[in-house]
Amino acid sequence: MGKTIVEKILSHASDNSDASAGEIVNARVSFMMTNDAVGELTVDAFEKLGGIPWDSARIAVILDHYIPATTEDAARTHKLLRDFSRKHGMHLFDQTGVCHQVMLESFVSPGDVVIGTDSHTCTYGGIGAFSTGVGSTDGAAAMATGKIWLRVPETIRVELIGKLSPHVHPKDLILHVIGTLGADGATYQALEFSGEGAATISVSGRFTICNMAVEAGAKAGIFEPDNETKRFMAERGREGVYFKSDPDARYCKHLKVDLSKLGPQVSCPWAVDNAVPVEEVQGTRIEQAFIGSCTNGRIEDFRTAAKILKGKTIHPEVRMLVTPASQEVYMQAVTEGLIETFISAGAIICNPGCSACFGGQGMLWEGEVCIGSHNRNFRARMGHKNSKVYLASPETVAVSALSGKIEDPRQH
Amino acid sequence: MSTINGKVWKFGDAIDTDIIIPARYLILPLDQMKHKAMEPLRPEFAAQVSKGDVIVAGKNFGCGSSREQAPAVLKELGIRAIVAVSFARIFFRNAINLGIPVIECEGASAKVEEGDDIEINLSSGEVRIPKRDLSFSSSKLPDFLLEIINDGGLIPHLTSKGKS
Numbered sequence: 001m002g003k004t005i006v007e008k009i010l011s012h013a014s015d016n017s018d019a020s021a022g023e024i025v026n027a028r029v030s031f032m033m034t035n036d037a038v039g040e041l042t043v044d045a046f047e048k049l050g051g052i053p054w055d056s057a058r059i060a061v062i063l064d065h066y067i068p069a070t071t072e073d074a075a076r077t078h079k080l081l082r083d084f085s086r087k088h089g090m091h092l093f094d095q096t097g098v099c100h101q102v103m104l105e106s107f108v109s110p111g112d113v114v115i116g117t118d119s120h121t122c123t124y125g126g127i128g129a130f131s132t133g134v135g136s137t138d139g140a141a142a143m144a145t146g147k148i149w150l151r152v153p154e155t156i157r158v159e160l161i162g163k164l165s166p167h168v169h170p171k172d173l174i175l176h177v178i179g180t181l182g183a184d185g186a187t188y189q190a191l192e193f194s195g196e197g198a199a200t201i202s203v204s205g206r207f208t209i210c211n212m213a214v215e216a217g218a219k220a221g222i223f224e225p226d227n228e229t230k231r232f233m234a235e236r237g238r239e240g241v242y243f244k245s246d247p248d249a250r251y252c253k254h255l256k257v258d259l260s261k262l263g264p265q266v267s268c269p270w271a272v273d274n275a276v277p278v279e280e281v282q283g284t285r286i287e288q289a290f291i292g293s294c295t296n297g298r299i300e301d302f303r304t305a306a307k308i309l310k311g312k313t314i315h316p317e318v319r320m321l322v323t324p325a326s327q328e329v330y331m332q333a334v335t336e337g338l339i340e341t342f343i344s345a346g347a348i349i350c351n352p353g354c355s356a357c358f359g360g361q362g363m364l365w366e367g368e369v370c371i372g373s374h375n376r377n378f379r380a381r382m383g384h385k386n387s388k389v390y391l392a393s394p395e396t397v398a399v400s401a402l403s404g405k406i407e408d409p410r411q412h
Numbered sequence: 413m414s415t416i417n418g419k420v421w422k423f424g425d426a427i428d429t430d431i432i433i434p435a436r437y438l439i440l441p442l443d444q445m446k447h448k449a450m451e452p453l454r455p456e457f458a459a460q461v462s463k464g465d466v467i468v469a470g471k472n473f474g475c476g477s478s479r480e481q482a483p484a485v486l487k488e489l490g491i492r493a494i495v496a497v498s499f500a501r502i503f504f505r506n507a508i509n510l511g512i513p514v515i516e517c518e519g520a521s522a523k524v525e526e527g528d529d530i531e532i533n534l535s536s537g538e539v540r541i542p543k544r545d546l547s548f549s550s551s552k553l554p555d556f557l558l559e560i561i562n563d564g565g566l567i568p569h570l571t572s573k574g575k576s
Contacts, residue, residue, distance in 0.1 A: 065435075066439060117478055119476065119477050133502055184475065188501050359434070376430070379428075379431065380451075
């Protein structure tokens with residue numbers, strides 16, 4: 001019986017060279033990451049475990065959720081994490097961007113096993129790594145031992161055929177898949193995106209898709225690494241191990257998506273799996289538009305949004321926030337003139353970090369509505385419990401910001 | 413320890429981590445943070461919950477973020493166990509790591525009511541409401557997870573093992 005890419009990576013990383021779904025392996029960790037949202041608890045648990053890192057060169061502490069410090073409590077957390085990482089010689093990223101973007105820019109390679117104390121750690125599957133989010137205690141244990149016990153997940157194969165139409169993006173695909181599976185439709189499982197259509201999706205788009213695997217409950221999202229991946233890795237000067245699923249690998253479920261038939265999708269409040277075609281919510285009034293986050297805050301997303309906003313002005317009753325996922329993305333956007341386009345259109349540029357996605361900026365008051373390119377629209381996450389958040393692609397967000405209501409990007 | 417008795421707080425489906433503890437409170441010290449638990453949905457919860465109470469909920473409890481603060485605030489408030497139709501993966505693991513019994517029980521959510529006195533037998537997996545003569549079976553936690561819970565979580569479990 002053949003193996004899935006996830007089974008192969010976890011076999012490679014453990015002493016069980018033939019690991020299959022359902023078995024528990026003690027996997028060797030390639031990199032471990034923590035951030036300021038949960039770092040204090042992680043450090044506390046780590047100290048209780050003896051406080052000796054397994055390999056400081058493979059541990060990253062990234063300040064991104066409350067940066068620059070928004071409150072005195074945030075300042076306390078940041079000071080603690082700066083002191084902690086310097087004491088142990090771990091990588092510290094202080095004003096660099098969202099943890100996942102930073103990890104992809106700096107460390108992760110295909111075939112790696114990466115553990116992060118953030119649920120969207122599953123993003124790194126976009127280059128064929130196995131990566132998953134854990135809590136502080138598990139994170140601390142990985143930090144101390146370089147290992148983590150994992151149940152090898154069953155895999156749902158999402159077979160992609162065809163090619164996305166103009167104005168339809170990887171975000172629309174993943175919202176559709178989450179809407180189809182449900183918010184718990186892939187709990188404990190991995191989501192593998194493969195088939196002839198996979199090659200047509202850029203590495204950046206693959207990050208968007210894998211990032212949101214957790215919104216269907218999945219442990220991991222993954223693409224098989226290919227020539228696109230090789231190009232991305234070559235730019236970063238890293239290599240990695242390229243695993244692929246066997247043709248006779250066993251899957252627990254199949255889902256087929258014809259990319260060419262997919263239209264723009266929007267997730268409605270207050271659940272990510274409440275995804276509908278944009279036509280169903282077209283005309284909904286918005287007060288805020290947000291482009292950013294580890295889901296859609298990359299240069300490709302900014303190019304898409306800037307193309308829409310170029311030479312235009314956002315609706316007078318709309319606030320627009322643009323947050324680059326990292327300093328690198330920010331600098332590139334400056335170089336390409338995209339930032340100038342956003343500012344001219346009336347948007348405000350926020351510093352790289354989690355920003356409005358996490359309610360760190362751009363909070364909403366009662367009854368207000370935001371459309372954003374981020375990953376969660378949970379009640380009260382971005383402000384008042386009776387505010388509403390819709391999730392969409394950067395292009396749908398940009399066209400909506402112009403008109404003051406949710407719009408179909410195909411009509412612009 | 414194998415039997416838990418407590419008063420029920422009832423919640424619905426998909427209680428996400430931003431309901432359990434909204435993002436903006438995560439950097440508060442835990443003894444302040446706990447007062448914000450469940451605030452968006454039930455602002456009275458943190459003030460009224462008593463030590464030993466039990467949460468009974470629907471499916472996908474704890475979905476969303478990996479924040480261990482979610483089970484941690486419930487533990488700080490004295491929640492003794494959580495019974496749900498299903499749990500999100502990271503929350504389930506975090507709760508056990510903090511020593512909170514998480515019991516997957518298909519039937520309880522529909523019939524158990526707020527304020528019921530619930531009895532949970534961790535060894536057999538039986539969940540009962542003695543006063544109303546209701547009984548449900550649940551997926552029993554494996555012994556090695558019960559050991560972690562008995563020791564008060566993964567850290568005390570590992571460190572006490574190391575000492576012995």
